[in-house]
Amino acid sequence: xxxxxxxxxxxxxxxxxxxxxxxxxMVALGLGLIFGVMRVINIAHGPLLMLGAYAxxxxxxxxxxxxxxxxxxxxxxxxxxxxxxxxxxxxxxVDAPELSxxxxxxxxxxxxxNLAQLAFTSDLRAVEYITGAWVVGGLAxxxxxxxxxxxxxxVTALSFVLLKSTRLGKAIxxxxxxxxxxxxxxxxxxxxxxxxxxxxSALAAAGGALLAMIVAIQPExxxxxxxxxxxxxxxGGAGNYPGALVGGLLLxxxxxxxxxxxxTQLSEVVAxxxxxxxxxVRPSGLLGGRQT
Amino acid sequence: MTRLLVPLMLVVLAxxxxxxxxxxxxxxxxxxxxxxxxxxxxxWNLISGLTGYVSFGHVxxxxxxxxxxxxxxxxxxxxxxxxxxxxGAAAVLLAVVIGYPCLRLKGPYFAIAMLGLNExxxxxxxxxxxxxxxxxxxxxxxxxxxxxxxxxxGVLALVVTGLSWLIVTSRFGLRLMTIREDELAAExxxxxxxxxxxxxxxxxxxxPGVAGALMAxxxxxxxxxxxxxxxxxxxxxxxxxxxxxxxxxxxxIGAVVxxxxxxxxxxxxxxxxxxxxxxxxxxxxxxxPRGVLGLLQQRYRMPRTI
Numbered sequence: 001x002x003x004x005x006x007x008x009x010x011x012x013x014x015x016x017x018x019x020x021x022x023x024x025x026m027v028a029l030g031l032g033l034i035f036g037v038m039r040v041i042n043i044a045h046g047p048l049l050m051l052g053a054y055a056x057x058x059x060x061x062x063x064x065x066x067x068x069x070x071x072x073x074x075x076x077x078x079x080x081x082x083x084x085x086x087x088x089x090x091x092x093x094v095d096a097p098e099l100s101x102x103x104x105x106x107x108x109x110x111x112x113x114n115l116a117q118l119a120f121t122s123d124l125r126a127v128e129y130i131t132g133a134w135v136v137g138g139l140a141x142x143x144x145x146x147x148x149x150x151x152x153x154x155v156t157a158l159s160f161v162l163l164k165s166t167r168l169g170k171a172i173x174x175x176x177x178x179x180x181x182x183x184x185x186x187x188x189x190x191x192x193x194x195x196x197x198x199x200x201s202a203l204a205a206a207g208g209a210l211l212a213m214i215v216a217i218q219p220e221x222x223x224x225x226x227x228x229x230x231x232x233x234x235x236g237g238a239g240n241y242p243g244a245l246v247g248g249l250l251l252x253x254x255x256x257x258x259x260x261x262x263x264t265q266l267s268e269v270v271a272x273x274x275x276x277x278x279x280x281v282r283p284s285g286l287l288g289g290r291q292t
Numbered sequence: 293m294t295r296l297l298v299p300l301m302l303v304v305l306a307x308x309x310x311x312x313x314x315x316x317x318x319x320x321x322x323x324x325x326x327x328x329x330x331x332x333x334x335x336w337n338l339i340s341g342l343t344g345y346v347s348f349g350h351v352x353x354x355x356x357x358x359x360x361x362x363x364x365x366x367x368x369x370x371x372x373x374x375x376x377x378x379x380g381a382a383a384v385l386l387a388v389v390i391g392y393p394c395l396r397l398k399g400p401y402f403a404i405a406m407l408g409l410n411e412x413x414x415x416x417x418x419x420x421x422x423x424x425x426x427x428x429x430x431x432x433x434x435x436x437x438x439x440x441x442x443x444x445x446g447v448l449a450l451v452v453t454g455l456s457w458l459i460v461t462s463r464f465g466l467r468l469m470t471i472r473e474d475e476l477a478a479e480x481x482x483x484x485x486x487x488x489x490x491x492x493x494x495x496x497x498x499x500p501g502v503a504g505a506l507m508a509x510x511x512x513x514x515x516x517x518x519x520x521x522x523x524x525x526x527x528x529x530x531x532x533x534x535x536x537x538x539x540x541x542x543x544x545i546g547a548v549v550x551x552x553x554x555x556x557x558x559x560x561x562x563x564x565x566x567x568x569x570x571x572x573x574x575x576x577x578x579x580x581p582r583g584v585l586g587l588l589q590q591r592y593r594m595p596r597t598i
Contacts, residue, residue: 041400043348043407092578099344099472100577102403103533106348107573110526114567223522227408234401265419272412279401280393 005260008138013256019145021252022152023207027225028232029159029244030203035233036176036241037196038094040101044085044109045229046222048201051112052078052208053217054120060127060212067129067213071151074209075202082201086194094193109226116219124216148210155206156245159199163241172196224268231275237285247285308446312439324442324510326551328503330449332524333531333543334456335499339492340529341537342465344472345395349406350528352413353383353497354504355519359417361505362430362514372437373444376505383501384494391493396486398475414520429515432508441510445503449544452499456540459495468492469538523566530569533576536583545584 031045042048055074060067085108093101130147133140163169174182175192183189207225215221228251235250236243251271258270278285312320332354340346357379364375394405417424424430459465470478471485479485508514527550535546558565580587588594 035400041404089574089578097344097472098400098403099340099346100581102346102348102400103529104574104577106346106529107570107577109570110573111567111570114563114570118563118567224411227404227411230400230404231408263419265415268408269412269415269419272408275405275408276390276393279397279405283397283401 009260012139013260014253015139015141016145017253017256018249019142019149019252020256021249022149022156023210023248024228024232024251025245025248026152026156026159027204027207028229028236028248029156029241030200031226031229032233032236032238032241032244033172033176033196033203034200035238037172038090038193039098040090040094040105041098041230042090042197042200043102043105043226044112045200045204046224046226047109047112047116048078048082048222049204049208049211049225050116050217050219050222051081052205053212053221054116054208055205056209056212057125057127057217060129067127067209068147068151071206071209074205078205079198079202083194083198085201086197090197091190091193109222113219113222120219122218122220124218126216127212129213142214144213148214151206151210155203159203160242168195228271231271234275234278234283234285240285243285312442317438320438320442322551322555324438324445326548327442327445327449328507329528329531329547329551330544331445331452331499331503332528333535333547334449334452335496336528337532337537337539337543338452338456338459338496339489340496341532341539341542342459342468342472343489343492345489345493346403347406347493347496347525348403348529349409349525350496350500351520351522351524352406352409353386353500354507354524355410355413355417355516356386357383357501357504358508358514358519359424359430359504360501362432362508363423365509366430366432372435372441372505372509376444376502376509379505379508380498380502383497383504387494387497388490391490395489395493410520410522410525414516417516417520425515427516429513429518432512434512435509438510441506445506448499448502448506453540453544455495456543459492460540464488464491472538526566526569526573530572534572534583536585539583539585542583542585549584 027045027049031042034040034042034045052074055077056067056070059065059070059073065073089104089108090101093104130143133142134146135141161169163173171182171187171192172195174185174187175189175196179189182192204225208222211217211221232244232247232251234247236245236247251274254274255267255270259267262270308323311323315323332350335353336347336350357376360382361372361375361379364370364378365372370378390405390409391402394402418426421427459468467478467483467488470481470483471488475485504519508519511518531546531550532543533546534550535544536542554565558568576583582589
């Protein structure tokens with residue numbers, strides 16, 4: 001391989017990796033919360049992100065809102081969708097074998113993607129708001145990526161504050177550590193499940209809303225995000241919420257470094273090889289053991 | 293009921309054997325498709341229905357078999373029956389590579405790894421376009437072998453179903469179902485769960501691999517979108533679930549009923565039909581987890597194992 005890597009290229013790659021990784025971390029935190037609290041892997045997490053992207057698209061083009069204002073609205077909308085899905089379908093498989101919950105959320109994901117195809121067609125759509133890049137000391141910083149990073153960092157930080165310092169957050173963490181003990185201590189576990197699913201859907205929606213300004217929007221855009229979110233959780237260690245941060249940044253960095261050597265066509269292959277290697281060498285995650 | 297079943301099956305087999313002599317080209321191709329779906333749904337059932345480890349990417353084996361078979365026919369000049377076997381071997385090889393790291397672990401790791409596998413193979417096929425033709429696809433020399441392929445596909449469906457029967461009624465199958473019900477308990481009883489899961493997974497990859505190579509030969513042209521679509525995975529899962537997962541004849545019933553429904557009714561509404569499949573998965577998981585066959589077994593006195 002005759003690639004010459006200059007320090008400037010490396011710096012660029014690290015910055016781009018952190019920018020992309022912040023989105024991975026935020027979206028994966030949602031998937032990780034659902035898994036931690038309910039032991040359900042939500043295959044529909046990526047399609048929920050896709051719905052968030054469409055929410056931003058229609059609120060921007062239809063209602064003429066500023067795209068960044070639509071982020072909290074998309075989160076609120078998808079919170080409601082998440083709560084509704086949990087109340088009607090997902091709660092029935094929380095205690096069922098894994099086979100049922102995986103298949104159920106897989107069915108939901110297929111239905112959501114095809115509903116979107118019927119309602120919005122498969123046309124590629126885009127929200128063009130701020131484009132271009134800032135050049136700082138020889139580094140090119142894509143403007144929408146930087147703003148998405150700030151948003152994602154803010155939302156993730158708020159999520160951790162919520163988890164760490166509020167009564168609700170404590171109840172969520174208690175439920176994910178031991179549902180029975182939480183119940184004995186007076187936590188309304190069914191309500192926590194519902195709120196967690198809604199909150200996780202809102203995190204996915206935030207990712208979708210920010211991505212809407214970066215990549216093309218189409219019904220199948222979410223599929224790869226279920227996979228990548230899971231990879232982030234495996235990297236950080238399942239059940240370990242701060243691990244999602246480390247895992248997300250790591251995935252962003254690895255993908256960007258790999259893009260120096262390989263075409264971006266292979267970025268999913270890189271992510272996949274990473275998953276298989278981690279499962280082979282250190283299935284409990286890079287940060288160590290499970291917390292729960 | 294059970295006494296009637298065996299003669300009935302023999303009559304169906306005889307009718308299917310003579311069908312290509314009397315049937316139209318369209319009819320022969322449709323029945324061949326049914327054979328293919330029986331193979332795919334039955335194979336998915338071997339790993340997911342019996343052990344409870346859900347494979348969301350079984351089409352990867354179909355596609356791997358299709359590309360291996362097509363390359364051997366087009367570039368190396370192999371006769372297609374041999375290439376079909378090689379397609380099965382290629383799929384099993386792929387299953388070893390994926391199964392070895394992912395099946396050692398309990399839980400959802402395997403399911404997610406399979407979810408990503410399909411995209412990865414599609415990206416690889418597009419990337420190595422020097423060998424595979426990339427997005428332009430791969431053409432095979434023209435040859436009308438639709439009737440021989442009909443018979444080979446039929447035998448394949450029969451082999452997969454027969455294999456399911458052998459497994460379900462054997463100690464091996466009993467151990468697989470023990471893993472599905474409680475893996476810790478299975479381990480405590482001394483079952484080597486990793487090698488049992490791996491064994492079931494390798495067996496479940498072979499059928500789709502051969503079927504993929506046969507489809508490649510029959511259609512004479514393949515491209516990444518045509519042999520790696522998520523829709524094939526979804527369809528085989530829906531068929532196995534609808535008929536009854538973890539049973540021998542559930543996937544057969546599911547494949548026949550849903551294929552006929554698809555051809556007659558849903559073909560007129562092509563956009564609604566994938567949505568319907570999602571809804572069927574949700575409904576079956578919540579309302580009739582043992583599928584149509586499970587309902588029949590409850591209603592009439594039939595052995596639960598088949």
